[in-house]
Amino acid sequence: MRRTDWNAADAATRAALLRRPVQVTAAITTTTVAAIIDEVRALGDAALRAYGERFDGVVLDDWRVGEAEFAAAETALDAELRNAIDEAAARIESFHRAGMTSAYALDTAPGVRCERVLRPIRRVGLYVPAGSAPLPSTALMLTIPATLAECPEIVLCTPPRRDGSADPAVLYAARRSGVSRVLKIGGAQAIAAMAFGTASVPRCDKLFGPGNGFVTEAKRQVAMLEGGAAIDMPAGPSEVLVIADAGANAAFVAADLLSQAEHGPDSQVLLISDSDALLDAVAAQVDLQLAVLPRADIARRALQSSRLLRVDSLAQAFEISNDYAPEHLILALRDARAWLPRVQAAGSVFLGDLSAEALGDYCSGTNHVLPTSGAARFTGGLNVASFQLAITVQEVSAQGIAAIGPCAVALAGAEGLDAHRNAVALRLRECVA
Numbered sequence: 200m201r202r203t204d205w206n207a208a209d210a211a212t213r214a215a216l217l218r219r220p221v222q223v224t225a226a227i228t229t230t231t232v233a234a235i236i237d238e239v240r241a242l243g244d245a246a247l248r249a250y251g252e253r254f255d256g257v258v259l260d261d262w263r264v265g266e267a268e269f270a271a272a273e274t275a276l277d278a279e280l281r282n283a284i285d286e287a288a289a290r291i292e293s294f295h296r297a298g299m300t301s302a303y304a305l306d307t308a309p310g311v312r313c314e315r316v317l318r319p320i321r322r323v324g325l326y327v328p329a330g331s332a333p334l335p336s337t338a339l340m341l342t343i344p345a346t347l348a349e350c351p352e353i354v355l356c357t358p359p360r361r362d363g364s365a366d367p368a369v370l371y372a373a374r375r376s377g378v379s380r381v382l383k384i385g386g387a388q389a390i391a392a393m394a395f396g397t398a399s400v401p402r403c404d405k406l407f408g409p410g411n412g413f414v415t416e417a418k419r420q421v422a423m424l425e426g427g428a429a430i431d432m433p434a435g436p437s438e439v440l441v442i443a444d445a446g447a448n449a450a451f452v453a454a455d456l457l458s459q460a461e462h463g464p465d466s467q468v469l470l471i472s473d474s475d476a477l478l479d480a481v482a483a484q485v486d487l488q489l490a491v492l493p494r495a496d497i498a499r500r501a502l503q504s505s506r507l508l509r510v511d512s513l514a515q516a517f518e519i520s521n522d523y524a525p526e527h528l529i530l531a532l533r534d535a536r537a538w539l540p541r542v543q544a545a546g547s548v549f550l551g552d553l554s555a556e557a558l559g560d561y562c563s564g565t566n567h568v569l570p571t572s573g574a575a576r577f578t579g580g581l582n583v584a585s586f587q588l589a590i591t592v593q594e595v596s597a598q599g600i601a602a603i604g605p606c607a608v609a610l611a612g613a614e615g616l617d618a619h620r621n622a623v624a625l626r627l628r629e630c631v632a
Contacts, residue, residue: 200456200470200482202507205519217523219572220465220504221412221436232416236391236424243397250388257363262399264365264381269374272367284372287562288339294564295344299583304592310599314592322352322401323586324393324428325378326408329358329385332462332494333366336561340568340581341407342376348586353378354393354401358385386410387417394421394428402428407581409434409568412465431585433574436465439556440525442516442538443481445474447531448552452477453484455529456505457498458557464500469523471508471516478507517541524575527556546575597630604630
């Protein structure tokens with residue numbers, strides 16, 4: 200990892216230091232994804248088969264996971280993994296259930312009843328990556344809030360393995376949440392299929408889930424196209440920013456950096472510290488731990504665009520972090536909670552030396568589908584409300600129109616909207632008479 204003194208860098212260098220890998224390849228990704236979407240829209244299932252052969256190395260006549268495959272998946276998992284999925288699911292469900300929003304109603308004036316009611320999104324599409332590594336944890340993070348929201352139709356797409364099967368752990372996690380409509384389709388083509396529909400894939404109203412740069416770009420494009428689907432957020436290649444002081448455990452920090460770097464070559468990890476000794480110790484630990492990681496080659500590629508940044512103060516570190524708006528923010532600080540008010544933009548925050556980011560990935564209870572590429576400046580992570588519609592309702596009686604009608608008439612008149620004014624004025628005259 201390259202070390203840089205932040206205060207010795209000019210504005211252009213600073214911008215380059217924080218530039219995400221996915222932004223570097225944006226142009227070619229945009230073009231490639233647009234072609235995939237166009238072909239899926241035009242050719243439907245035929246395009247899905249062609250891309251399945253090209254990208255996944257398998258041609259499937261039927262993408263649906265049947266009951267036999269679900270049963271075989273559960274049998275294939277050892278008891279320890281099944282128990283871990285069950286344990287994680289229980290905590291994720293508890294956390295998300297506690298944070299569910301509620302309907303409410305109140306009288307804003309005598310005879311004026313205003314309400315907000317909640318309705319589940321009718322058909323949602325979930326994407327669970329399984330490229331370089333299967334992600335049963337993502338299946339939990341998506342299916343649990345979708346089922347808590349009581350979405351009537353849930354479609355889950357995940358890439359097939361070379362033998363044409365889906366990852367057993369992903370299937371077990373999905374089935375545990377009550378989701379059985381699983382299709383073995385991956386990549387940008389899965390996003391296009393769920394957004395626009397094909398003969399075999401139902402058209403969904405909103406799409407959820409993380410993915411690589413191509414999946415993220417596909418979500419962005421379908422959300423902008425006429426007739427496309429809405430999306431949860433830009434949830435792309437993983438990223439973590441660690442702010443550490445001199446007292447941080449260098450081995451812990453290095454392990455957190457590598458845990459994100461091993462996700463994929465387009466991941467990015469950053470460490471900011473006011474301690475030269477800590478930066479040197481972490482760099483040494485990264486080399487030591489990297490040497491024994493099975494996914495070392497992937498991590499090394501990610502580390503090429505990762506940085507060690509030396510700052511003059513922790514306050515400056517928080518300024519940089521808030522501008523970067525990381526997906527994951529680890530505060531490896533003494534009295535980390537005292538620094539929490541300084542955080543203005545982050546997907547999920549991990550306080551103190553023992554709060555490993557990987558715990559949030561799997562089983563602490565929070566959701567790991569989080570905004571990336573700086574989107575944490577304006578949106579948060581996935582939750583039950585992401586799968587719901589909040590619909591407002593108003594009911595007005597004669598007493599109510601008399602109470603608030605004159606206000607509407609005055610405002611409509613000021614805006615020059617006579618039909619608006621008349622719609623209320625007619626009712627006022629009727630009620631007064």
